[in-house]
Amino acid sequence: MRAKPQSVSAKDLATVTRLLDTAERLFGELGYDGVGMRMLADEAKVNLGAATYHYGSKEALYIETFMRGFRPVNAERLRLLQDAETQAGGKLVSVEKIVECMIRPPFESGLEHPAFHKFLARNLLMPPPFIHAAIEKELLPGVEVFIAALKRARPDVPEDLLHLRSMFAMGALLMFSIHASEMPGMNNPKSREAVLREMIGYVTAGLKSAPVVPASERPRLPFPPKPPKR
Amino acid sequence: MRAKPQSVSAKDLATVTRLLDTAERLFGELGYDGVGMRMLADEAKVNLGAATYHYGSKEALYIETFMRGFRPVNAERLRLLQDAETQAGGKLVSVEKIVECMIRPPFESGLEHPAFHKFLARNLLMPPPFIHAAIEKELLPGVEVFIAALKRARPDVPEDLLHLRSMFAMGALLMFSIHASEMPGMNNPKSREAVLREMIGYVTAGLKSAPVVPASERPRLPFPPKPPKR
DNA sequence: GTCTATAACCTGATAGAC
DNA sequence: GTCTATCAGGTTATAGAC
Numbered sequence: 050m051r052a053k054p055q056s057v058s059a060k061d062l063a064t065v066t067r068l069l070d071t072a073e074r075l076f077g078e079l080g081y082d083g084v085g086m087r088m089l090a091d092e093a094k095v096n097l098g099a100a101t102y103h104y105g106s107k108e109a110l111y112i113e114t115f116m117r118g119f120r121p122v123n124a125e126r127l128r129l130l131q132d133a134e135t136q137a138g139g140k141l142v143s144v145e146k147i148v149e150c151m152i153r154p155p156f157e158s159g160l161e162h163p164a165f166h167k168f169l170a171r172n173l174l175m176p177p178p179f180i181h182a183a184i185e186k187e188l189l190p191g192v193e194v195f196i197a198a199l200k201r202a203r204p205d206v207p208e209d210l211l212h213l214r215s216m217f218a219m220g221a222l223l224m225f226s227i228h229a230s231e232m233p234g235m236n237n238p239k240s241r242e243a244v245l246r247e248m249i250g251y252v253t254a255g256l257k258s259a260p261v262v263p264a265s266e267r268p269r270l271p272f273p274p275k276p277p278k279r
Numbered sequence: 280m281r282a283k284p285q286s287v288s289a290k291d292l293a294t295v296t297r298l299l300d301t302a303e304r305l306f307g308e309l310g311y312d313g314v315g316m317r318m319l320a321d322e323a324k325v326n327l328g329a330a331t332y333h334y335g336s337k338e339a340l341y342i343e344t345f346m347r348g349f350r351p352v353n354a355e356r357l358r359l360l361q362d363a364e365t366q367a368g369g370k371l372v373s374v375e376k377i378v379e380c381m382i383r384p385p386f387e388s389g390l391e392h393p394a395f396h397k398f399l400a401r402n403l404l405m406p407p408p409f410i411h412a413a414i415e416k417e418l419l420p421g422v423e424v425f426i427a428a429l430k431r432a433r434p435d436v437p438e439d440l441l442h443l444r445s446m447f448a449m450g451a452l453l454m455f456s457i458h459a460s461e462m463p464g465m466n467n468p469k470s471r472e473a474v475l476r477e478m479i480g481y482v483t484a485g486l487k488s489a490p491v492v493p494a495s496e497r498p499r500l501p502f503p504p505k506p507p508k509r
Numbered sequence: 510g511t512c513t514a515t516a517a518c519c520t521g522a523t524a525g526a527c
Numbered sequence: 528g529t530c531t532a533t534c535a536g537g538t539t540a541t542a543g544a545c
Contacts, residue, residue: 064528064529079312080310080312080313080405081313082309082310082312082313083310083311083312083407085519085520085521086520086521086522087519087520087521095529096528096529096530097521097530097531098522098523098529098530098531098532099528099529099530101521101522101523102528102529103528105522106521106522107521107522170404171405174400174404174405174453174454174457175310175401175404175405175457177313213474213477213478214477214481216451216454216455216458217450217454217455217478217481217482218451219454220447220450220451220452220453220454220455221446221447221448221450221451222450223404223450223454224404224446224447224449224450224453225446225447225450227404227405228446228504231504232501232502232504233501233505234498234499234500234501235501237498239496239498240498240500240501243492243496243497243500244443244500246491246492247440247443247444247490247491247492248443248447249491250485250488250490250491251444251447251485251486251488252447252485254484254485254488255480255481255482255485256481258480258481258484260477260480261476261479261480262473262476262477266469266473267473268464268467268469268470268473269464270464270470270473270474271462271463271464271465271470272462274458274461274462275461275463294510294511315537315538315539316538316539316540317537317538317539325511326510326511326512326513327512327513328511328512328513328514328540328541329510329511329512331539331540331541332510332511333510335540336539336540337539337540
């Protein structure tokens, strides 16, 4: 039994990686419908036939591109939160700390992999219909963990309002992700950390502030929202 | 000289309006590349040839769809701010009032015309390249007016930080615009006003809060960001 | 201004040689 | 696993009758 030729295996990996890297860049820039398999194969320097061979369909390639990048960032968010809670012992974790766990991993990852985070923002804001299910399965459990933590830190803010405010926070983060690659100063680590800290401050201020509308006057807000069936 | 036959003119208007209404719904839902002229013409019940006749190209139709909906909302924002400043006489307009002028028109318009605001959010977050110039020309002057007002209300917050925070605020608003149509409770006027007031409160808290990073430690932030040339 | 027909081209996916 | 060739169906835009 001969050893598997390493060069072939390495070449396969390289091909698939080139494909995924190119996919996240082009899909992030132009969207699912804006990119054809030809453009993708050409830019990745992969043959068109080979490109469809590896994932079977354009949709499957798109979903895999999303999964590859999203899973580690999401896991890191949850890991940070768990660390913070372990470290706090029985004490409460502050809103600011929770917000930092939510925001820091995608923020930093976004600066190291701007192409992926533009792609990610696109999928969280305006996902093509076929990826809806996959996103929800990956994202929603984590959201609930953070909402629960915020509820412990701020029991006076109703849960539906925490959902609404978390949605606003996500909007701020995604807005930044989209524009980060256009900000020349973001190469500078000091600028990065300053912007991150300001973002954490902004979101924390909004999240921990007292409810504006008295609970007695506020109807149950429609959160979390149900995505539409298509 | 005979009077222009009114029925023909009315029919033209109806055709163009149907076309634009359908365009904003479909483009908002599926994006520029996700909608073909055939789908558009079919859903608008306009002949394919007639559809291309009126605007000459798909891109021109897209741009006109954007302009028709965006101009009145943007104008209303600026009008409200000017009213507030007139009413204040020589006194300062509060951050909360400025935020309300920024947010209320698009928020309310978004609930009355959810299709357009999904389309609008798409264009502000991930515009197709050909509409970049038109958006900037329409949007940026208004942004500067609001930044200037905020600077008067909060001279202690540096201007680049106000830009950053306004970007976060826009993210919250657009995030809401995208999901508004999936929130069943938003038919209820009381829920609407409660959500709007909470959004104003959230954004105001973030905007008026003291800078996190001392000015001496913060490098000049890269705001406003320059859009990429393509 | 509306319609049909068509030009010129692009799309994702596949079959089959290598 | 890579490549070429090809299929069936989609795309925008236009020419010309009415």
